[in-house]
Amino acid sequence: MITLTDVSKDYSSTVSIGPVSxxxxxxxxxxxxxxxxxxxxxxxxxxxxxxxxxxxxIEVAGHDVVNTPSKAIAKIISILRQENHFVTRLTVRQLVSFGRFPYSKGRLTLGDEKYISEGIDFLDLTDLEDRYLDQLSGGQRQRAYVAMVLAQNTEYVLLDEPLNNLDMQHAVAMMKQLRRAADELGRTVVIVLHDINFAAHYSDRILAMKNGQVVEHGAPAEIMRDEVLSRVFNTEVQVIEGPNGPLAVYY
Structure with a gap:
């Protein structure tokens, strides 16, 4: 479990986050x-x-993230931020191998190579593992970064808007793979999304934030309601029943 207790961050006298519990x-x-x-x-x-x-x-699996040593946290939590711009020319496999650094410190073992290969295979990158990142499409590159965090083999996987710059086809494919990571690999996936319909279709829980506060937290069925979404997004939202579940329509 991830537990936040009275968490706050102040950027200025007018911009702040929290307290969030x-x-x-x-x-x-x-x-x-x-x-x-x-x-x-x-x-x-x-x-x-x-x-x-x-x-x-903040505690993750009972570990205080501030006081727990970095090498221990790196074996519990992996995180992918929005800003992923490696300057050095890397192949897909070289990038994914960075996920093993908390264990290998740069000296890869056969066990590390196994996790690297599994991450590459899981994200359908086997045919591209020797290609350089700058030779890939945006969607392929994003899959390589996700393979890197999966190769870290942590229970908790944090992803900050991994659908950015992906077209609809690749966004759907990415969400299906993250859903599989939770279901088949037993990972706890926490993901920042802009699209509430992706959240409703692929997630087990939705945590809705507004003005630095958590204003709603529950199962998709609890969040996907006209009055809830209209309040969260400050615009009129109607939830309709689509072919695969509820859909939010903005007005």
Missing amino acids: VDIDSGGVTALVGPNGAGKSTILTMIGRLLSLDAGS
């Missing part, structure tokens, strides 16, 4: 949604210890 259950997919500037990415990066807390505490 919420539990995110282990297992499955939890989607963080909300309008721009709601604090979704800030909360995710604080959970992943890439951003300091100004107040409060």
